[in-house]
Structure formats: C-alpha cells, structure tokens
Amino acid sequence: MLYKGVLKKMQTEVGNPIQYYLIFKDDFLNVNQILNKKITINFIKHQCLNCGLDKPIYRQGFCKSCFFDIPSAGDWIMRPELSTAHLGKEDRDLEYEKKVQLQPHIVYLANSGKVKVGVTRKTQIPTRWIDQGAHEAIEIIEVPNRYLAGITEVALKDYVGDKTNWRSMLKNDVTDENLIAWRNKLKQYIPEEAIPYFLDNNTETHLEFPVNKYPTKVKSLNLDKTPNYTGNLVGIKGQYLIFDDETVFNIRSNEGYYISLTIN
Known part of the structure; x- marks a missing residue:
C-alpha cells in the first residue's frame, strides 16, 4: 500500500x-x-x-522567507511572554494575533521523563501533552490570554524545567511524579496578576502510547x-x-x- x-x-x-x-x-x-x-x-x-x-x-x-514573514511563525509562538495583542500592538498581523492570543490558555506541568512547565491554548489540551510524549500531566492555571500564560511560564522556569528530554521520553526512562504536589509547591512563584486563575481542584491526566x-x-x-x-x-x-x-x-x-x- x-x-x-x-x-x-x-x-x-x-x-x-x-x-x-x-x-x-x-x-x-x-x-x-x-x-x-x-x-x-x-x-x-x-x-x-x-x-x-x-x-x-x-x-x-516553512521555508526561510515564509518563516520570517507569516504571522503564524512570530516569536510569540515559541515565547508566549512576547505576546502583545492584549495591548492592541501588532507584531505581524494584529487580527491574526488577537484571534490566537486572546483566548483561554493553560499553563501546565507534564512528565515525559522529568517534570516540565509549558503553555498551550486550552483547545490544545490534551493534544499538546500527547505531542510531547507525556505520560502524565496537570493544568496549573487557566488565563484569558497568551501573555499571562507566558509570564507565568517564565516565572516558573526558575524552579522547574521547560524542555522535554526527547531521548529519555523515547526510551521510556520515566518515573511517576505527584503532579498535584508539584502544582501546589509552585503556586507561590506564580505572578500576582495570574494568581486569580490558579486551578486547585483538578486531577492528573494519564496517557497511554502505542x-x-x-x-x-x-x-x-x-x-x-x-x-x-x-x-x-x-x-x-x-x-x-x-x-x-x-x-x-x-x-x-x-x-x-x-x-x-x-x-x-
């Protein structure tokens, strides 16, 4: 075939x-x-x-010329803290940026070898976790725009990793973690403007891969x-x-x- x-x-x-x-x-x-x-x-x-x-x-x-031109490849994609649509400021295409940035976003913890913090649109849960090969994950906060999620991720990166170790993930060199305990421990480091969006009554999601x-x-x-x-x-x-x-x-x-x- x-x-x-x-x-x-x-x-x-x-x-x-x-x-x-x-x-x-x-x-x-x-x-x-x-x-x-x-x-x-x-x-x-x-x-x-x-x-x-x-x-x-x-x-x-994307080819090089498209990557540096199209709005869906702006720096704020990889660095959410650079989002400016909530201020009405354009990066490449304000209409597109408002559509993507001004919607609910989740800051989460995922375990694909070691616990890491990440950001994604709410509509991408649990797809984002699957794409990272995480066998367990939990939401920390749900905020109304990408900027708030970004500054929260930046603040938490001082206390937990933000990269997936893809080799450990693929070798299944993983251990279970208490992500609820991790979430509660990290709460004190969440920026003041994001604290009202903290999630304190949710449970872990577990994923099984083929x-x-x-x-x-x-x-x-x-x-x-x-x-x-x-x-x-x-x-x-x-x-x-x-x-x-x-x-x-x-x-x-x-x-x-x-x-x-x-x-x-």
Missing part, C-alpha cells in the same frame, strides 16, 4: 492507547494499524506549508542525509515513529517534507 504527500504533524485521538493519524491531501492513515509492519519512507521533495514551493525547510515546516518496544539507544532519522529508509514500526510516542532497529523519526520536525510511504 502506497501513500504520498507532505508531512504534517500527526493528528491524535485520545484512547487506550492513543490513536495516531497521518493526514495527506487525498488520503489518511491510522498509523496504529501498521504497527509491527515493515514500512519504507522515501523523501521526494520539500513543500513549504505556506507557499507550497520546493524550497528548503527552515523551521516549523509502543510495543522501546529503544535502548536512539538513532534519529534525517531525511536530508538518509532519503530512503525501511524499518519495522514498533511504536508511536509523542510525534515520533519508533522502529525495531532503534531508529526514531520525528514527524513534527519533518513537516514540509513531501514523502512516499510504502507499507510492505
């Missing part, structure tokens, strides 16, 4: 385990259904997710260096495909790559 199209991050559906889908222009694939099957990935060309041209991908699935075998060492597949790869798929976690030879392939970091995928 052959699928062709530009890679975009896998769509997910909560379940036990989580269901993963690759969405192409004219077709889709439930990736869970090809676990334990041999698949071949062939890199064909680049296709910027914005302009659609065959230009090298710079970041987030992995039959975790790698002991991790080898990352780079399509620019290895444009043709064949392997037996044994797991899916975060936005990674895991193969039995301990190769892992990050779908998210290969957005904008047009591939063919053959199920042997």
Whole structure:
C-alpha cells in the first residue's frame, strides 16, 4: 500500500492507547494499524506549508522567507511572554494575533521523563501533552490570554524545567511524579496578576502510547542525509515513529517534507 504527500504533524485521538493519524491531501492513515509492519519512507521533495514551493525547510515546516514573514511563525509562538495583542500592538498581523492570543490558555506541568512547565491554548489540551510524549500531566492555571500564560511560564522556569528530554521520553526512562504536589509547591512563584486563575481542584491526566518496544539507544532519522529508509514500526510516542532497529523519526520536525510511504 502506497501513500504520498507532505508531512504534517500527526493528528491524535485520545484512547487506550492513543490513536495516531497521518493526514495527506487525498488520503489518511491510522498509523496504529501498521504497527509491527515493515514500512519504507522515501523523501521526494520539500513543500513549504505556506507557499507550497520546493524550497528548503527552515523551521516549523516553512521555508526561510515564509518563516520570517507569516504571522503564524512570530516569536510569540515559541515565547508566549512576547505576546502583545492584549495591548492592541501588532507584531505581524494584529487580527491574526488577537484571534490566537486572546483566548483561554493553560499553563501546565507534564512528565515525559522529568517534570516540565509549558503553555498551550486550552483547545490544545490534551493534544499538546500527547505531542510531547507525556505520560502524565496537570493544568496549573487557566488565563484569558497568551501573555499571562507566558509570564507565568517564565516565572516558573526558575524552579522547574521547560524542555522535554526527547531521548529519555523515547526510551521510556520515566518515573511517576505527584503532579498535584508539584502544582501546589509552585503556586507561590506564580505572578500576582495570574494568581486569580490558579486551578486547585483538578486531577492528573494519564496517557497511554502505542509502543510495543522501546529503544535502548536512539538513532534519529534525517531525511536530508538518509532519503530512503525501511524499518519495522514498533511504536508511536509523542510525534515520533519508533522502529525495531532503534531508529526514531520525528514527524513534527519533518513537516514540509513531501514523502512516499510504502507499507510492505
């Protein structure tokens, strides 16, 4: 069976385990259904997710010129504390920025190896946690805009990490943590203007990933260096495909790559 199209991050559906889908222009694939099957990935060309041209991908699935131009790649995406739509100040496109920034946001704790703090739109819960490969997570605050979430994350980063250790996550080198205790311990460091939005009566969310075998060492597949790869798929976690030879392939970091995928 052959699928062709530009890679975009896998769509997910909560379940036990989580269901993963690759969405192409004219077709889709439930990736869970090809676990334990041999698949071949062939890199064909680049296709910027914005302009659609065959230009090298710079970041987030965009070519370099689009990345520095389009509103959906502004600095406030990765650094929410730089959001200014609540002040009526434009970065690249105020209408777009108001739409995204002026909506409920969650500051959360997630455990994908070690406890980390993060920010996401409320509509992206629990998708954000799934994409990070977190096996447990909890909300800390729910605020009305991205800026308040951003300054809260910055304040908490002095006391808890803000990066996912993707190697530990993929090797399942994880331990359970009491995230309620973590949340309560961190409350004292939340900025004064965000404290009214503190959540103190919610519980942890636990997530189960479809992995039959975790790698002991991790080898990352780079399509620019290895444009043709064949392997037996044994797991899916975060936005990674895991193969039995301990190769892992990050779908998210290969957005904008047009591939063919053959199920042997």
